[in-house]
Amino acid sequence: MRKIYLLAALLLILGCRDEEVGAELPTNEVSYAVTEISFKPELNASVSDEIVLDYDGMQTFTAAIPYEVSIENLIASITLSSDGGFIQLDGSAFQNEVTAHNFGKEVELEVFNSDQSNSWNYTIRLTYFTGLPILNINTDNIPVDSRDMYVNGTLNLFGGLNYDDIDNSAIQIRGRGNSTWFLHPKKPFQIKFESKTNILGMPEDRKWVLLAEYSDKTMLRNKLTYEMGAMSSLDYTPTGEYIELFLNNTHQGTYLLAQKAEESSNRVQIGDDGYLIEIDQQQRVDPDDVFFTPTIFTQEYNSNVFNIKAPNIGYGSPEFELIENHINNFESVLFGPDFTDPDAGYRAFVDLDSFVDWFLINEIAKTVDAKWYSSIYFTYIPGEKIKMGPLWDFDLSYGNVDYADSQYVDGFWVKDNLWISRMFEDPYFQALVEERFDYYYNSLGYFNQFIDDTSSYLNSAQEFNYGIWQSLGVYVWPNPVYYDTYEEEVTHLKQWLSARLNWLAQEF
Structure with a gap:
């Protein structure tokens, strides 16, 4: 019986083998893999x-493309592992070494076999300039050459891999700033579109500023503060993105294109009857x-004024008298004597969260102007409380x-602001500050990573920028210290910030 089972099994195996031998074997698929992509001088x-x-x-294929190359009109040479493949770029037929294509954005490359039954997909990402x-x-x-008179112009933005382009947009441009305009050769500007425009992914508006970041050799201090502001309870903090600026075809270097600190539906929102004060x-x-x-503030600081940035009102108007009286x-x-009273004291007038965050960010950065001098913004909407912000002008910060003594990591600075120093006499306010400080102190690792990531992003840009300006x-006024390399400037900023937070941790 056992022999019969073995014989049957053998016949079954042989039968299966015969079926396999008689079956049609699949042919080997020809590969059309991309082995090289290049741009040749004889074609471009x-x-x-x-x-x-x-x-x-x-x-993914990548390359850095020099500025003089016409990245939006290039003829590529694409080598495949086998002859006969059919190529598409961004869904359109491509004839190798013949068809010009725009490589300014991410390009999707697809290779098909001869009957288009199979395909291979690639991405081309070119970094321009x-x-x-x-x-x-x-x-x-x-x-x-003027801060007062606009000049008409035309703006073109090449957004690269991450942002939309802007083509031939009519604008006006003028100078801006105070010390940054008069003391430095790399000038800051303000531009104004004819209508509200979205740029670099930021919400649409008409006016934008181009910050030169000349005295801040890391070019990071404003951007770092914007990041802190975004983490805070402040209603609004400006944001900005780095760009390369060419003015009349002359490279001006790296700038931070930023939102302007102004009343707007996408910026400082104060409703129909609110105020923005600087x-x-x-x-x-x-x-x-x-x-x-x-009365009281200017007794201490007699050169200061409270400038009504919005709304547009006149002296002696009801709106003027309302904000002055308030x-x-x-x-x-x-x-007054009862200022700590929760209901009748100063807390009835101010939004404490905004005051605490505004103070801490400025005290961490030891912003020289925030003690009393300038760029101190707050808002007031009748029926609501005074709110600090937005944050502005941090190139002369972080040492x-x-x-001024604000260059040193130890010692208070903004705490001596007239309003803030009085609030610190209220144990309730001091407790709020101490509790909130931990939030920023525990974020030091995040701040350092932000500095590392952003400085790495700027690495190529800073080489060209300092090739132009040799600073x-x-x-450069008013640097207390200066270094030979960009990397050393960035390291100094990180060390200063760490030491500053550690000193404040001992006080709070």
């Missing part, structure tokens, strides 16, 4: 030396500005000033 007039793309071994968006402003060579120096206000001088009443209570390793 703007290419001086052949550019061969790097391959990550998976599906420094990798930052490129802003070209043309004024027909009319110089932009504490500033009287010598710096414009002739058309409307301001007032609170601030005077607030100060009278703040410096980057040589004419590394030399004194």
